Amino acid sequence: MSTLPAARTTIDQRRATLLTPDFFNRDPRRVARALLGKLLIRKTPGGTLAGRIVETEAYLGTGDAAAHSAAGRTARNSVLFGPPGYAYVYFIYGNHYCLNVSCLPDGVAGGVLFRAFEPIAGIEQMAKARGIAISPKIDLNNISFLKNLSSGPGRMSEALGITRTRDNGKSFVGKKSDLQLADDGYHVRRVMVTPRIGIVKSADEPLRYYIAGNPFVSRRGPTV
C-alpha cells in the first residue's frame, strides 16, 4: 500500500526566509501558484500565528471582470494598484474580511486572494479568534477542527484577526511587519487549477490554485 502524504506539516525554522518584493512583482497567476506551500505569519502581542498556504486565487487587474480593480482605481481598491507585496483587505457580505497581496509594479493592478491554510502555530489563539472554545476534550491535531479554523478566506482572516482598518495597505515584505510571508523550503508536489469560487463574472477562468490532495483546501473543485 502506498502511504498518503502526511496531513500535518511543521516549520523548518532554519530555512525560513522572508519573501521579497520581487516575488510579488509579476503576474498574479505565477504569484498565486508560487505562494502554495509558503508560510503566512501574523505576529500578535499574544504570540505568533502561522499557517502553510494551500489555496489561492489570482485576480488580474483591469482586464479581469471578477477583480475589484476591473473598473479602475478607487479608494477601496487602491492597494491593488500600488506596489507589490502589500495587504489588500476587503469586507464582504456584511460579515467577512478577505486578505489579498498586491502583485505587479506600482501603477499596475493585480493581486492574489488567500483562501486557505494549514494552521501550524498559535492554534489555540486562532481558535479563540474564531469563537471556538478550547477544552481538554479537543484534539488540536484533529483535521476537522483545524479545517474549521482557516479553510476559506473569511475563516482564515478571522483566525488571524485581520480587519480592514487594521491591515489594509500593510506591507508583507517588511522585516518589522506583523504580517509576513516566508519560504521554509517546503516542496509542493502537485498543483490543481480550477475556476475561482463564488464569482459571477469571468466565472470560468482557471485562476484558482490549490495543493492536490491537501485536506485543508476549502473545496475539492467545481461541482461540474
Added chain:
DNA sequence: ATATCGATTATCT
C-alpha cells in the same frame, strides 16, 4: 453527503 438560505454593510450605480 449536498442544497438552500439568511445575515449585514461597504461600495458603486
Added chain:
DNA sequence: GATAATCGATATG
C-alpha cells in the same frame, strides 16, 4: 437601491 472574491445553520438524502 442592488450587489458582493462568504459563512454557518438548517433541511433533506
